[in-house]
Structures are given as C-alpha cells and as structure tokens.
Amino acid sequence: MSADSSPIERVVVDTGADRYDILIGRGLLGRADIWAGLPKARQAVIVTNSTIGPLWTDALCKALAPHYAQLSTVELPDGEAHKDWSSMNRIFDHLLASTCDRKTVLFALGGGVVGDMTGFAAGCYMRGVPFVQVPTTLLAQVDSSVGGKTAINHPLGKNMIGLFYQPRRVICDLDTLATLPEREYLSGLAEVVKYGPIADAAFFDWLEAQLPALRAREPLALAHAIRRSCEIKADVVGQDEREAGLRAILNFGHTFGHAIETGLGYGEWLHGEAVGCGMLMAADLSVALGLLDPGSAQRLEALVTAAGLPTRAPDLGLSRYLELMGHDKKAEGGHIRYVLLERLGQARVTEADPRIVEQIITRRVELRAS
Amino acid sequence: MSADSSPIERVVVDTGADRYDILIGRGLLGRADIWAGLPKARQAVIVTNSTIGPLWTDALCKALAPHYAQLSTVELPDGEAHKDWSSMNRIFDHLLASTCDRKTVLFALGGGVVGDMTGFAAGCYMRGVPFVQVPTTLLAQVDSSVGGKTAINHPLGKNMIGLFYQPRRVICDLDTLATLPEREYLSGLAEVVKYGPIADAAFFDWLEAQLPALRAREPLALAHAIRRSCEIKADVVGQDEREAGLRAILNFGHTFGHAIETGLGYGEWLHGEAVGCGMLMAADLSVALGLLDPGSAQRLEALVTAAGLPTRAPDLGLSRYLELMGHDKKAEGGHIRYVLLERLGQARVTEADPRIVEQIITRRVELRAS
Numbered sequence: 001m002s003a004d005s006s007p008i009e010r011v012v013v014d015t016g017a018d019r020y021d022i023l024i025g026r027g028l029l030g031r032a033d034i035w036a037g038l039p040k041a042r043q044a045v046i047v048t049n050s051t052i053g054p055l056w057t058d059a060l061c062k063a064l065a066p067h068y069a070q071l072s073t074v075e076l077p078d079g080e081a082h083k084d085w086s087s088m089n090r091i092f093d094h095l096l097a098s099t100c101d102r103k104t105v106l107f108a109l110g111g112g113v114v115g116d117m118t119g120f121a122a123g124c125y126m127r128g129v130p131f132v133q134v135p136t137t138l139l140a141q142v143d144s145s146v147g148g149k150t151a152i153n154h155p156l157g158k159n160m161i162g163l164f165y166q167p168r169r170v171i172c173d174l175d176t177l178a179t180l181p182e183r184e185y186l187s188g189l190a191e192v193v194k195y196g197p198i199a200d201a202a203f204f205d206w207l208e209a210q211l212p213a214l215r216a217r218e219p220l221a222l223a224h225a226i227r228r229s230c231e232i233k234a235d236v237v238g239q240d241e242r243e244a245g246l247r248a249i250l251n252f253g254h255t256f257g258h259a260i261e262t263g264l265g266y267g268e269w270l271h272g273e274a275v276g277c278g279m280l281m282a283a284d285l286s287v288a289l290g291l292l293d294p295g296s297a298q299r300l301e302a303l304v305t306a307a308g309l310p311t312r313a314p315d316l317g318l319s320r321y322l323e324l325m326g327h328d329k330k331a332e333g334g335h336i337r338y339v340l341l342e343r344l345g346q347a348r349v350t351e352a353d354p355r356i357v358e359q360i361i362t363r364r365v366e367l368r369a370s
Numbered sequence: 371m372s373a374d375s376s377p378i379e380r381v382v383v384d385t386g387a388d389r390y391d392i393l394i395g396r397g398l399l400g401r402a403d404i405w406a407g408l409p410k411a412r413q414a415v416i417v418t419n420s421t422i423g424p425l426w427t428d429a430l431c432k433a434l435a436p437h438y439a440q441l442s443t444v445e446l447p448d449g450e451a452h453k454d455w456s457s458m459n460r461i462f463d464h465l466l467a468s469t470c471d472r473k474t475v476l477f478a479l480g481g482g483v484v485g486d487m488t489g490f491a492a493g494c495y496m497r498g499v500p501f502v503q504v505p506t507t508l509l510a511q512v513d514s515s516v517g518g519k520t521a522i523n524h525p526l527g528k529n530m531i532g533l534f535y536q537p538r539r540v541i542c543d544l545d546t547l548a549t550l551p552e553r554e555y556l557s558g559l560a561e562v563v564k565y566g567p568i569a570d571a572a573f574f575d576w577l578e579a580q581l582p583a584l585r586a587r588e589p590l591a592l593a594h595a596i597r598r599s600c601e602i603k604a605d606v607v608g609q610d611e612r613e614a615g616l617r618a619i620l621n622f623g624h625t626f627g628h629a630i631e632t633g634l635g636y637g638e639w640l641h642g643e644a645v646g647c648g649m650l651m652a653a654d655l656s657v658a659l660g661l662l663d664p665g666s667a668q669r670l671e672a673l674v675t676a677a678g679l680p681t682r683a684p685d686l687g688l689s690r691y692l693e694l695m696g697h698d699k700k701a702e703g704g705h706i707r708y709v710l711l712e713r714l715g716q717a718r719v720t721e722a723d724p725r726i727v728e729q730i731i732t733r734r735v736e737l738r739a740s
Contacts, residue, residue, distance in 0.1 A: 096526035156466035
C-alpha cells in the first residue's frame, strides 16, 4: 500500500466554541489536500526542536509554501527540561523580530513539549494567533496535541502555567513515528492503554489482542489505536473542555505519575512510563477501596507489563509522594482527588483516605525492592 | 454626603461568553455588599504594588476576610518597567508556594500594570482561575480594568504577550483616586477624553464644559465621567471582545502614542500623556486625509491642552516612529492601521499614505521645537 493511496482517518473535536479535525494517516506531510483550508496569512512559523527539526522541517516547509508567502522556523532545545519560559521567549523573540502580525499561523512540529509550548505561545502572542498541531510522537498524537491543553512547567509543578487553547487542526503523520526511539514509543503506548480502562472495555480487549502488532508498529494497528484514542479524547473534551468534571478522567494514572516524574526530576522517567506505573497505583487504590475487582487490576498490570512499561514505583519517600501529589492541579483545598476505576471502561474522580494511599505507594515501592 | 450613603453606579459588561459588573462609587472598599457574590474559594490572593499596597491592602483584606479563609498578598515593584515575566513569576511563585488551587480568586489592587499582570496570571495559573479588578488609578478605572485585555511587555513592543481574559467584577472606589499624583491623574483624564471623539459627541461637549470640575476631582463629575467612559467601553467590548473590528477604535491615539512611549523608554512619558499627544496626531492625520474638519481637530487640541496634557511630540526621528508603529498589534502584513476620526463622535480604522503620516509626525515634532 503506497502512502498516497492509504486511507486517512478523521476525528472531529467539537468543544462548542471550537471545532477542528484530527487527521491520521501515512505520508500526510507530503499530501497537498491535507494543508488546504487553514487560516490564511502572510506568514507562518514552524516551531520544532533540535531532534525533529532536521528530519521533518523541509517536508513541512514544502507543504506550507503554497499557502504562506513567508515561512520561518524556530528550533527549540529538545526535552521536558526546556519546557519553560525561556523557550517560550525564544518563540516570542522570533515572532516579534520577524514582525509577525495577529494573523500569523504557528505550526507545532514535534512531540508534546513542542506542542504545549507552541500552543501556549500562540494563545498569548498578541493575545492569540491560530496554530496547528503536527505531532511527531505517539504520545503527542494520542494525547497532548488533542484537546487544547497548553502549558509550561514551574519548579513547583508540571504544566502549572498555561491555557486551554484549541488548535485549528491536528495532523498525525504515521510516518513520523518510524524514527521514534523505542523507549519514547512505549511511553506513548501508555497513553493509548489508558483509554481502555477509563472509557472503553472493548478497546481494552482489542489492545490485549493487538499489543504485539502495536509493539511492532504495524501501520493498520497503529492507525486504529490512534484513531480510537483520539475519538475517546475528543468525546471527553467535547463534553468538558475546561476540566470542570468529566475531563479529569483523562488524568488516570497522572496524579501518581506526575509525582514520579517531578520527584525523580523531569526526564529520568518518561511521561508515559510514569503514567504506566501511575495507572497501576490508581488501580491498586481502586481495589483497596473496594471499587474495582482484583482480576481487572491484574489484567491492567499484565497489559502495562506487555507494553514494556515499568510496573514498580521509584522510592521517593512517602512524604515526598504526598507533597508532590498535593501540587496536582486536580487538588482542591489541599485535598488530593484521584481518578479511580469502577471497572475496566469506567472511571470516576474521588478523594481517598490518605492512610490507604500510603499503603498503596509503599507496596509499589517495596515491589521494586523485592 | 457620607461615603456610605453615596450612590453606586453600575455598568454591565456582556461579551456573550462572560457578563460582569463594573461598580463605581465612594467608599466601596468599606462596603460589605460590594464584595458579596464573588466566586467562592478557600483562598484569595491580593496582587498589588509597593505604592498602592501600603495604602489600601488593609482595607481590602477587611472586605474579603468574611469570604475567604486564607488571604495573602503579593507586592510587585511599581511601574511599567516591571510589567514583565519576572513580575508574573513572582505571582506564580507565591500561588504555588501557598498551594493555591484552581478555585483561588486573585484580586488586582492597583493601576493598569497591576491589573494587566494579575489578569494575565489569573488566565494562565492552572489554565485559569477567577480574578477581580480593584483599579486605583483613573486610567485603570476608565480603561485598562474593563474589557479583559491583559498583557506584559516585550522589549520589542508593549503588551505583546497576553490574553483576552475577563474579570468577574470591576470595583472602582473613587476614594482611591484622592492620593493619585497630579501627573498620573491627568494621564487618566486622557483616556476619558478619548471616549468623546470616538463614540459620543454629547460626552465631548460635556467634557469641554466640565473639565475644570474634573481637574478639581469633584466627585459627582468624576463619577459621571467614569461611568460614561465605562459604558462606552463596555458597549464596544460587548460587540467585539477580541478586536476583530470595532474594538480597535478604543486605540484612538494609541498607534502614535505607543511609538512615543516605547521610543522614549517606558516611564519617560506616562501612557495617557503619550495617548493625549497621539490623539492629536491621529486627528491631524484625519484632517490631512480630508476625513475630519479642521475645527473639530482644534476643539480636540483645546480639550487636550485644558486637560494639562502634552500636545507636542518628542523627536524620536521619523524612521524610528514608523518602525515602532509597525510593531503595533493593529498592524497587518506590515501595513499600519490607524484609528481616525470622521467627526467628533465617529471613528474608523484605515491605512494611510506613509508620506502623509511622515508629514504629520514632522509637524508635531517641529511644533515642539518652535
């Protein structure tokens, strides 16, 4: 099957105020029809990083050249450690030095870090210019590029400063995943796995069956996994863009996961690795509170294991775990709110007895030591 | 007339997505009813500056204490030079160190700089928390606190990084104007004067008649001037929150004015002083293009003169003027767009022949030399 004739999957995100397409397929960077109909402007600016930029910027420039008279690129340093104001300012410096106006369209070419920062910069530059997500990692294609969450990190917490700001289109070219390092790919798989337990038992079954194909990056399996992930996310975001309630279920595994990421220092564990382990801790807690049957938790653990993700928690110390979880954005009035499972396919957000939480953390940390 | 029994003026801002009150009157910081019905939260944080903080923070704390269990204050350095990311970060550091959650309400107590930064911080903290404007300068009461424009400056331009983010209420206590230095007060008067030419000929007439009372800060004249200014601004913002068209007329005098402010360095001329002179340059340009009769331009110049504002432009050099105006957010594709007058009470946005603009600038600069 050649890339040009391969099918394109389309998922619509509709928040009420904004409506846009997620397009998924092979060879999209080289297909002219994919890039038509975006906001018109004199200038477009590609924001990318030092890893992805050399691989894909030329192809994106070629795709955009018919639509924008002036094209330029900002290349940011790669990595979560650079998801900060200093990188944002590099974008702003470039936009202003190039006299970019209010109609300038930004294109985020890269993973979640590039997407989050480009979206935040687009939301703030002259109080808002349009932007397009071109995610090049599995994690970004199934999660961070969809739904309009943008942010930078603060020393006291991840993604603490940001906006809800929706892109005009999300373009997921499966070909860009081919060069993704294995560890990053598996980290993305953690977010795919997440959509089963929180929203779709049948997708969970499918994932159990198709995990070998997904680990082999087979295009048809990958296209289905990305489409179904985006559909579930689009459905949730369409009902609750600003995380007043339902949207919080997308953070399944993230309360524990963020504590692991921040506690170890960004980059020690990848986001999806922390979320993979965090999902198991959330499932443990669900079982301990009598919400979830132990068999379902075991199935989830088997799937996370099969996805090559860590299942043992790092030893940050109990008080550090609790402190870091208290900084979670879902926390309210100092009370930590957990996304827990009632069954595979059904999540809910609730508080939990801190003593039980402590037991759960201790057990996952001890498992590591054993 | 005691403050407690004095009338309260109320103006409603309705952008479609958001609706809130502007309350105007004497002694509002001390009146319990004014502070009821705001968003509930465990914590509220007052953001102020080193000049206003010592004067009014205690009164505001007293007003808020019945509604919020935890109250704290962030005091920023005073002045436009500090309207930057470093000051924003002081707010974020405080919010995170105090484990403020997503419901925390921010109160901006101060002038336009405090209001713009507090609004921007509220819009970004955990992707958005509610905030309330408590403007303590005339400029902020009639202009910057109303309408949801928030921003910080960038070395290459004023207010380049920011958001449209509406407050939950605007509370204008006339008593806070009593301590305002004369030069700042007159700078605020420039924005009051602005509303006549762009939208309301009758208000222009009233201003001509009442200027001595306004310069004497007579409360009844002041209350009317602030209410009418806020009404006009609320009406424009309600029709065009995001400056797709109409809202640009509120920038009458600002294209030239921003060039003066930035060209001299922030703080050399106050914002309203630059706008006062900028309005005359825009009126000159309107006359030169045959849009406005010279008699109306003369009336405007007489009013700006009577308001004690500068009418002669500083000599930045012609090319510097044009360069700085090209950085204006209204510029599109490198073309500068001017807010011009068709008559007193009617503005429109248009481009202009650069050679005529050069003549206008040269004339206002030479007038200064003569």
